[in-house]
Amino acid sequence: MLESAYNSPLLEGAVAELSKLPGIGRKTALRLALHLLRQPEDAATSLGEAVIAMRKGVKYCRRCHNISDSELCEICGNPARDGETVCVVETVKDVITVEATHEHRGLYHVLGGLISPLDGIGPSDLEIDSLVERVKQEGITEVILALSPTMEGDTTGYYIFRRLQPTGAKVTMLARGVSIGSDLEYTDELTLGRSILNRIPFTDSPE
Amino acid sequence: MLESAYNSPLLEGAVAELSKLPGIGRKTALRLALHLLRQPEDAATSLGEAVIAMRKGVKYCRRCHNISDSELCEICGNPARDGETVCVVETVKDVITVEATHEHRGLYHVLGGLISPLDGIGPSDLEIDSLVERVKQEGITEVILALSPTMEGDTTGYYIFRRLQPTGAKVTMLARGVSIGSDLEYTDELTLGRSILNRIPFTDSPE
Numbered sequence: 001m002l003e004s005a006y007n008s009p010l011l012e013g014a015v016a017e018l019s020k021l022p023g024i025g026r027k028t029a030l031r032l033a034l035h036l037l038r039q040p041e042d043a044a045t046s047l048g049e050a051v052i053a054m055r056k057g058v059k060y061c062r063r064c065h066n067i068s069d070s071e072l073c074e075i076c077g078n079p080a081r082d083g084e085t086v087c088v089v090e091t092v093k094d095v096i097t098v099e100a101t102h103e104h105r106g107l108y109h110v111l112g113g114l115i116s117p118l119d120g121i122g123p124s125d126l127e128i129d130s131l132v133e134r135v136k137q138e139g140i141t142e143v144i145l146a147l148s149p150t151m152e153g154d155t156t157g158y159y160i161f162r163r164l165q166p167t168g169a170k171v172t173m174l175a176r177g178v179s180i181g182s183d184l185e186y187t188d189e190l191t192l193g194r195s196i197l198n199r200i201p202f203t204d205s206p207e
Numbered sequence: 208m209l210e211s212a213y214n215s216p217l218l219e220g221a222v223a224e225l226s227k228l229p230g231i232g233r234k235t236a237l238r239l240a241l242h243l244l245r246q247p248e249d250a251a252t253s254l255g256e257a258v259i260a261m262r263k264g265v266k267y268c269r270r271c272h273n274i275s276d277s278e279l280c281e282i283c284g285n286p287a288r289d290g291e292t293v294c295v296v297e298t299v300k301d302v303i304t305v306e307a308t309h310e311h312r313g314l315y316h317v318l319g320g321l322i323s324p325l326d327g328i329g330p331s332d333l334e335i336d337s338l339v340e341r342v343k344q345e346g347i348t349e350v351i352l353a354l355s356p357t358m359e360g361d362t363t364g365y366y367i368f369r370r371l372q373p374t375g376a377k378v379t380m381l382a383r384g385v386s387i388g389s390d391l392e393y394t395d396e397l398t399l400g401r402s403i404l405n406r407i408p409f410t411d412s413p414e
Contacts, residue, residue, distance in 0.1 A: 006274075006303055007273055007274060007275060007280050007281050007282060007302065007303075007306075008261075008265055008274050008275060008276050008280075008281075009276055010260055010261045010264045010265050010276050011261055011265060011274060013257045013260065013261065014257045014258050014260075014261035016257070017253055017254040017257040017258070018254070018257075018258075020250070020254070021239050021242065021243075021254075022238065022239070022242050023235070023238075024239075028230070030300070030303070031229065031230075032228050032229070032231075033258075033261060034298075034299060034300055035228065035229050036228075036258060036261070036262055037261070037262065037265055037274065037299075039262075041262050041263065043227070043262075044258050044259055044261065044262030044263075045259055045262065045263075046224055047224040047225070047227070047228075047255075047258055048254075048255035048256060048257075048258040048259035049255065049259070050220045050221045050223070050224040050225075050255075051221050051224070051225075051240075051243060051251050051254055051255040051258075052251055052252055052255035052256070053217055053220065053221075054215075054217045054218055054220065054221035054240060054243070054244070054251070055243055055244065055246075055248050055250075055251030055252065056248065056251075056252075057217045058215055058217050058218060058244055066214055067213075067214060067215050067218060067244065068214060068215060069215050069216060069217050073214050073215075074214050074215075075214060091241075092241065092244075093237070093241055095214065096213055096214075096237070099214075
């Protein structure tokens, strides 16, 4: 055929780029591109420039490895945060998730992954040495392991626990039990069984 | 709070722009942005530039009002297409949809919408005058109305039919009937009833 499928190589190009994004196929990409064509030119320019500026400008905090626009991230640079408590998470996204709870007022440490021998990821591929170093240097008294309750999360947690034992810092992990608001009927047996073993005193004013 | 929700105004900016796209909420936008951060810098740059270039560069064909990278679109500029048959569609997307069938080898005419008094869209808001002009000037012998089988589509089709009657051009519309591959059980009664009234001779070699 002489002509391209969309009659415009420029549209083709935008659709091709948009459809590289995860979860966006060619049909959705075409819908997004045609939407942008109907908007004022500013809309497409702002989107394009924001994406480029983000990728060029975002750095990783040299202390906690969270994303940051500067050398030290906003959380590490905030004197109001509790510098003695560090929450260890797998990814940058987990920082956002934990922050959204407003229950952690300490600092973070982003591992960049979990130990997974099947995927060839060992402790040296993660920010574990730097965590141990921070605990020693910064007078951190508690390390909260906020890792996924999976095989990889447990393995990584146990490895970090062993590495931190000599430092004397307290190592804690997320409580495990039934999800608030969920139906007991749909809670898996393992979680329910553990929740019975680790039952807690009844209180009429939930924290 | 001192810090922004994502700890990075640059990430915030990209998420804000991405979530303006239709069907993309803040959670999806964040997922897309974090995906781009994990990719090589080229990926974000290509995406951003493709979107900007598309919006800046895409024009509308002065003849058929389809999108085009030049004054005349690739279809109008292709001498192999049948210049005597014009397929009238609502939007640019419909051109892509009809092209994908490979059954139309003529030209197109994009109306830019359908007559819809409730939305305040009248004939003068659409490219109908220019269609009538084309039929008169270009020796078009058949106008195929490929409009949605809705109230608005039918109204627009009837209006165009009346406007084209003086030109002597043949005006046709898409066949209506049961969808190929669909179950009779799920065909609506109106369509099924019309399909019985407008039944066609049985053939053992479907075209």
